[in-house]
Amino acid sequence: MGKKGILRLLLAPLVPWNKLLPKNKRLILIYSNLGFRDNARAFYDYLTENGYNSKYKIVCSSNDYKHWKKTAPENVKFVSGKRALFTFLRCSCMLYSFGKFPIKPAKGQTVINLWHGMPLKAIASLEKGVRFDGRCYFSYTIATSPFFSEVMQRCFEVGEDKVLLTGQPRCDKLFLRDVHCKKLILWLPTYRSSHSLGSYNAEVENSTGFPLIDTEEQLYELDDLLGELGYKLLIKPHPMQDITKGAKSLTNIMLTTERALERQNMDIYDLMKRSQALITDYSSACFDYLLLNRQIGFTVSDIDRYSDERGFAVDEPEELMPGEKLRSFNELKSFIINVIRKNDSWKGERRRVNALVNSHQKGDACKQIIDIIGLSL
Numbered sequence: 527m528g529k530k531g532i533l534r535l536l537l538a539p540l541v542p543w544n545k546l547l548p549k550n551k552r553l554i555l556i557y558s559n560l561g562f563r564d565n566a567r568a569f570y571d572y573l574t575e576n577g578y579n580s581k582y583k584i585v586c587s588s589n590d591y592k593h594w595k596k597t598a599p600e601n602v603k604f605v606s607g608k609r610a611l612f613t614f615l616r617c618s619c620m621l622y623s624f625g626k627f628p629i630k631p632a633k634g635q636t637v638i639n640l641w642h643g644m645p646l647k648a649i650a651s652l653e654k655g656v657r658f659d660g661r662c663y664f665s666y667t668i669a670t671s672p673f674f675s676e677v678m679q680r681c682f683e684v685g686e687d688k689v690l691l692t693g694q695p696r697c698d699k700l701f702l703r704d705v706h707c708k709k710l711i712l713w714l715p716t717y718r719s720s721h722s723l724g725s726y727n728a729e730v731e732n733s734t735g736f737p738l739i740d741t742e743e744q745l746y747e748l749d750d751l752l753g754e755l756g757y758k759l760l761i762k763p764h765p766m767q768d769i770t771k772g773a774k775s776l777t778n779i780m781l782t783t784e785r786a787l788e789r790q791n792m793d794i795y796d797l798m799k800r801s802q803a804l805i806t807d808y809s810s811a812c813f814d815y816l817l818l819n820r821q822i823g824f825t826v827s828d829i830d831r832y833s834d835e836r837g838f839a840v841d842e843p844e845e846l847m848p849g850e851k852l853r854s855f856n857e858l859k860s861f862i863i864n865v866i867r868k869n870d871s872w873k874g875e876r877r878r879v880n881a882l883v884n885s886h887q888k889g890d891a892c893k894q895i896i897d898i899i900g901l902s903l
Contacts, residue, residue, distance in 0.1 A: 534628045534659070540615065541629055549618040549634045554584045554901075557610055559625030561784055562588035563793065565640035565668075566623035568695035572892035574599055581903060585613045593788075619899050631665050636899055639667040639682075640695065643810025644674045644883060646846060647716065648837035650681040655836075658683075666690045668895070670697075670813070671885040677839050690898060693884075693891035699795045700817045701889030711865060712801035713761040714794065715825070716809040736761070737807065737825040738858045745779065751859060752778035755866050760801070762787075762794055803865040805852075808832060812847065816880040817887060821870050822849035823861040846883065848875035 554573070558566040570586060573579060579601040586594065586602065587610030595604035605613070607625075614620055614627050621638045631637040641649075651658040660683050667682060668690045669675040675689045682688075715737060739745050752759055759779045787793055798804070798814070803821040806812050808829075812822055824847045833843075840846060849872050850861050864870070 530628070530657075530659075537611075537627065537629055540611070544615050544629050544632045544635075547615050547632075549632065550583075550616050551618045552582045553613065553617040553619075554582050555610060555613045555617045555620040556584065556586045557607075557614075557620060557622040557625060557627075558586075558588045559607060560588075561590050561624075562586060562594055562604075563784060564623045564642045565695045566621060567793070568698065569621055569640065569892055569895065572695065572698070572896075574602065577903060578896075578901060582901065585610065585617070587613075619901075621895075626663050628659075628661070628663055630661070630663055636666075637664045638690075638895065638899070639664040641667060641678075643694070644670050644813050645677060645681065645810060645839040646812070646843055647808045647832070648681075648839050651683050652681050652839055653836060654834075662688065664688075666898070668692050668694065668891075670694060670887045671883050673882050673885075681839060690895070691886040692894040692898070693887035693889075694814070695892045695895065696793075696795060697814050697817060697887055698889050698891055699793075700798065700814065702799075705796070705799050707802050708800050709757045710797075710801045711757060711759050711803045711805065711862060712794075712797050713759060713805040714809055714811045715761070715763060716807055737827055738852060738855050740855065744855050745776065748855075748859065748862075749776045749779045751862065755863070757862070757866055759862070760797065762797065803861075805858075805861070808838070808843070812849075813879075813883045816848070816876055817884060819873070819876055819880070821861075821865050821872065822847075822876075823852050823858070823865075824849055825852045825858070827853045846879055848872050848879045 556566050556570050558564065570584070573584060579599060584602045586604045587607055588594070588604070589607070591604040591606055598604050611627060614629070618634060619636050621640055623640045623642045626639070648654065651660070662682065662684050666688055667678055669678050670693050672691070675686065675691060678689050679686060734740070734742065734745055739748065748759070757778065761779065761781050763781065794811070798818060803823065804812065804815045805823045805825065807825045812824070815822055826844070844851065850857070850864070852858050852861055
């Protein structure tokens, strides 16, 4: 039995208590056990920026809660996962992006699974090698289009009535035209290997830890090319990625982390708005980036292996990748040169895929979810 199975057994005695305990209509729980970020953080920001914490008590739980509790505004508390469990038993509303309590919502309680992106790679019941218990522990989850509503229904084995077409809170920021593009290319690789998660999905086996860049010599070559062209490449590894390799003293290739961005009051969506192009692979970030209608390069050298080891949520994943498919270091360099020279032959395909996957992404996801929950000022 895995950790999730053990957790269900340990929490089973609390199931009847959740049904019996009265729910506080002015108590909201926001939960994220892989750092306070993504859709959970975006929804929290909307609540506090618009003054909902003046009427509602907001309890936030994350594994890094100690980092946030010092600066919590009025009527907001950051707590550990154990304390969040007792809040869950009393709250009328819970929202989560990462992790959950395996307890079904009680009468008068709304639990929304915000998830963390529309899936290209397999998740939940579709992920190979992962045991899915087939139980639904949320009132609703969200999707950005009818296409992804069907995908989410299959992933979580729920009906259409359980999927809200709202868009994602984290993408609302992309509709704000408040910054200018810089000479910057953003690279967001999905994780291949994570010791903390005990997960290994087509791990990159080279001296740098990044797809297509096999040696430190190539890393320095790419750094020199960017310098000649006057551009920067910013690599933001997945929070669960184990990146301990790579060359040092690079001038034009930079790495950043969640915590480094937080110190500048930024997230990857701020980086997206500032960048001229995106390099990614099977990350849901590619669908978000389509909202900006800028070039995307997809590193797919391990797509067959990734399909065998983890799997995809769709039958033909490359049909949802409207950009150059990069399978070698030279193709990576060519993509960067094309971006800088504005050679872009994928505009039509980006429009097609964007219409399919982002039809309900309008920049007001937070407001829609608030209306569904029934919050008011």
